[in-house]
Amino acid sequence: MRSWFLLAAALLPSAAAAAGHDVSLGATAVILTNGGIYNVTSPRLGLEAAYSNELGSWRLGGGIRWAPAGQGSFPVEVFARALLSPSLGTWRPAVGPELGLSGLPVVINPRGGLPDDLSRRHAEKLGPAYVALHAAPLRFVFQRFTASALELQWGTSLNQPGSTLRLQLGLVHLGMTL
Template sequence: MRHWMMLAAVLLPGMASASGHELSLGGNLFSSSGLSLALPHRPGLEAAYAYETGGWRLGGGIRWNFSPVGGNPPLEVYARAQLTAEMGVWRPAVGPELGLSGLRVVAEPNPGFPPDYPEVRANRFGLVYAAIHAAPLRFAFGRFTASALELQWGTLLTPRPGSLMRLQLGLLQVGVML
């Protein structure tokens, strides 16, 4: 019995340093588009939780958009799984994200578009989306993490998969390991 306790005492600190819980806050820009790359954008905030263990980050969070559009709550709730690498202080991460979105970003009609353009566009938005989330400029300094220029690219899954593209740029995300 004593040998098992000694083995646990040796292994547990190493396991604790290899895994951790992270809470983070950040700012982002959100855009959606059909065929055009002239994307309307809305700034927002993000609060996230991640559990990191052995090359994986599993977690989720909530995003809040500053400008409510169309009567829906300007919120998103998501879950994500990312592969990570550890190279000194550099900790890039990439992986899929699945979420529910109340964000409806519709540009004002330009001259030449029909007057019902915003309404027709808004009807193409659904609640469920899937995306790839990449954090190539993510760094860890002791218990603190910082990430800049994160990119999320995906599509809405409802009402018609692939009918609208999602694009989000994470400006800055700052976190702390608990």
């Protein structure tokens, strides 16, 4: 029995390295809008920390985003994603769905004689859960390091799909395989 434990202890570090556990940090810009009263046109700049595990051509993982600029009670998002990422030499583009919980949506109080309860009605449409399509067309891997720029994300809230639009631009992400 002891020999099995020694064999597992010897193989686990190499299996973890072969599995492609990646951590990354990056800068991002998020725009949330519904095209109406809640129409935020300026992006919220933020930071993102992510983890992913490579399983064949899939990258499964998640992370956290912090976007302190702008209004809002809790400017944090937590997300999980599954990205299809073919290996094409050093170029490793990725695309797939992302699910998350967001504290970023805020309702701007209307101006110009609109009803007082309009903000409350718009807030009801903005649930904290969202779904998005995430694409990283400019993602590259150099030995143990990854670099990605101009990632794009397009999505909506799950409370009332289509009632809000979520656009995100990943400015730059730098990562490392553990």
